[in-house]
Amino acid sequence: MSTATRLQAMRPTDIGVPGPTPGDMARAFRSVRADPLSFLVDVSARYGDVVAFPVPGTPALLLNDPDDVRHVLQTAARNWSKETVQYAALARVTGPGLLASSEPNWIEHRRLAAPAFHHQRLEAVGDEVRAAADAAITARLGPEFPGSGEIVDVAALTHRIGLDAVGRALFSADLSGHAQQLLDATSDAAKLVVRLGRSILPTAAWTPTPTNLRLRRTRHRLDVISSELIAERRARGKRLHTGSHGDDLLGLLLDSNLTDGEIRHELVTMVIAGHETVAAALAWTLMLLAEHQPAQDKVRAELAGHPGPVPMLGHKEKLPWTRAVVDEALRLFPPAWALSRRSRQDDVIGGRPVPAGTLVIVSPWLVHRRPDLWPDPLAFRPERFLGGTGRSGYLPFGQGPRLCIGREFALGEMVLVLSRLLSSYRIEVPDGWQRPAAQAQVAVHPRGGMPLLLTHAAARHG
Numbered sequence: 001m002s003t004a005t006r007l008q009a010m011r012p013t014d015i016g017v018p019g020p021t022p023g024d025m026a027r028a029f030r031s032v033r034a035d036p037l038s039f040l041v042d043v044s045a046r047y048g049d050v051v052a053f054p055v056p057g058t059p060a061l062l063l064n065d066p067d068d069v070r071h072v073l074q075t076a077a078r079n080w081s082k083e084t085v086q087y088a089a090l091a092r093v094t095g096p097g098l099l100a101s102s103e104p105n106w107i108e109h110r111r112l113a114a115p116a117f118h119h120q121r122l123e124a125v126g127d128e129v130r131a132a133a134d135a136a137i138t139a140r141l142g143p144e145f146p147g148s149g150e151i152v153d154v155a156a157l158t159h160r161i162g163l164d165a166v167g168r169a170l171f172s173a174d175l176s177g178h179a180q181q182l183l184d185a186t187s188d189a190a191k192l193v194v195r196l197g198r199s200i201l202p203t204a205a206w207t208p209t210p211t212n213l214r215l216r217r218t219r220h221r222l223d224v225i226s227s228e229l230i231a232e233r234r235a236r237g238k239r240l241h242t243g244s245h246g247d248d249l250l251g252l253l254l255d256s257n258l259t260d261g262e263i264r265h266e267l268v269t270m271v272i273a274g275h276e277t278v279a280a281a282l283a284w285t286l287m288l289l290a291e292h293q294p295a296q297d298k299v300r301a302e303l304a305g306h307p308g309p310v311p312m313l314g315h316k317e318k319l320p321w322t323r324a325v326v327d328e329a330l331r332l333f334p335p336a337w338a339l340s341r342r343s344r345q346d347d348v349i350g351g352r353p354v355p356a357g358t359l360v361i362v363s364p365w366l367v368h369r370r371p372d373l374w375p376d377p378l379a380f381r382p383e384r385f386l387g388g389t390g391r392s393g394y395l396p397f398g399q400g401p402r403l404c405i406g407r408e409f410a411l412g413e414m415v416l417v418l419s420r421l422l423s424s425y426r427i428e429v430p431d432g433w434q435r436p437a438a439q440a441q442v443a444v445h446p447r448g449g450m451p452l453l454l455t456h457a458a459a460r461h462g
């Protein structure tokens with residue numbers, strides 16, 4: 001490549017979209033790293049629905065208009081791959097599992113995993129998810145729990161529940177022996193993914209940088225645990241659930257023609273995608289309910305009025321208020337705060353031609369805060385979700401063919417965990433309450449945890 005061609009490739013491609021200049025970006029460098037969510041909110045307030053970032057080569061656009069978002073994620077999804085820095089970074093931890101992989105093998109893996117998330121199967125795993133919630137709640141808030149209540153980091157609690165629920169429901173495995181190791185390894189992995197995704201200069205995977213060395217160790221830990229899970233399951237017999245409810249995910253994977261390496265990628269993907277997100281979403285939901293006592297009372301009353309155990313599915317009809325609370329919490333605090341795609345060929349977005357190789361970033365965090373779609377967008381108002389069906393500009397689980405495969409599982413788990421916690425405990429904000437900052441990692445977490453005051457529900461209400 002000649003020097004002139006190389007210089008040309010370093011220059012941003014101007015397609016007439018407004019956005020920050022390289023100087024603005026250099027000045028904002030630290031704040032972008034420290035708080036990317038606020039940075040995105042600022043640039044979209046300043047430049048509007050389509051923002052161009054000054055990166056070398058092909059354009060990089062932030063899209064906020066729900067029609068443009070639908071075009072990229074759904075209507076023209078075939079033209080928009082996951083070949084982006086974000087997913088390349090994730091793939092260095094998970095390997096090319098379902099979440100990070102680009103076609104062609106994605107669809108084959110998706111079809112293979114799908115039965116583990118079908119309705120029949122989800123109905124069958126309700127008991128496992130309930131058991132995961134009860135085990136963590138008893139361990140942390142059991143008989144020793146003081147009658148006067150205690151400040152509890154509910155984010156730590158929901159992490160443990162999230163991990164245990166994935167293990168029991170998808171692998172029929174008790175992860176408690178591995179729990180601490182897995183929590184440490186996945187939280188390390190999440191930090192590394194963020195660091196890799198933000199580094200400007202890509203380094204070859206074999207370069208012995210501190211990040212690469214840590215990454216190698218973390219991957220090794222996750223691989224060892226996955227290999228143990230596979231070996232344990234082979235020893236017990238692959239097919240544990242042969243009834244009408246179908247097999248769990250691990251059974252399906254072991255029954256397929258995937259290699260052990262490919263199975264490990266899917267296991268690590270599910271552990272990372274399936275517990276961090278739900279855990280963060282639950283922590284934010286509990287915070288919102290602690291701040292809004294009447295909404296919490298209404299959830300408790302609705303759950304108390306439900307005959308029999310709370311189901312994994314059908315909440316819109318059976319527990320409409322509780323489900324609306326969950327939907328609204330996912331609007332205000334969508335754990336997956338940024339999705340990215342790259343165009344395979346030239347395309348047209350909102351009437352504007354964009355070349356092949358264009359990078360697009362979609363932030364549910366921003367779309368969910370559009371005042372034209374969500375009046376008084378920062379207010380917690382679950383009633384927005386009562387009645388009605390699908391809504392434009394609501395995408396906590398993505399959109400189109402790459403929609404979250406764990407969506408129903410996650411929603412079911414959230415409602416079940418809320419029912420287990422709220423039936424026994426009242427949740428309030430402690431004195432001098434200040435919301436934890438939203439920290440955008442792989443998921444949006446409360447920085448420093450979510451300390452809330454828990455008391456026995458009966459102790460306060462006779």
Ligand code: HEM
Pocket residue numbers: 098099100110166170269270273274275277278281334335336339340395396397398399401402403404405406407409410
């Ligand atoms: C509140 C919880 C969750 C949220 C907010 C969430 C969000 C998302 C989003 C936004 C995507 C699409 C990413 C994109 O298009 O770029 C996605 C994909 C995915 N999620 Fe979730 N997720 C959650 C829970 C789960 C659970 C419980 C599992 C599994 C047990 C899971 C597994 C996956 C997988 C495997 C994909 C990739 C699907 C594919 O591309 O075919 N997620 N998730």
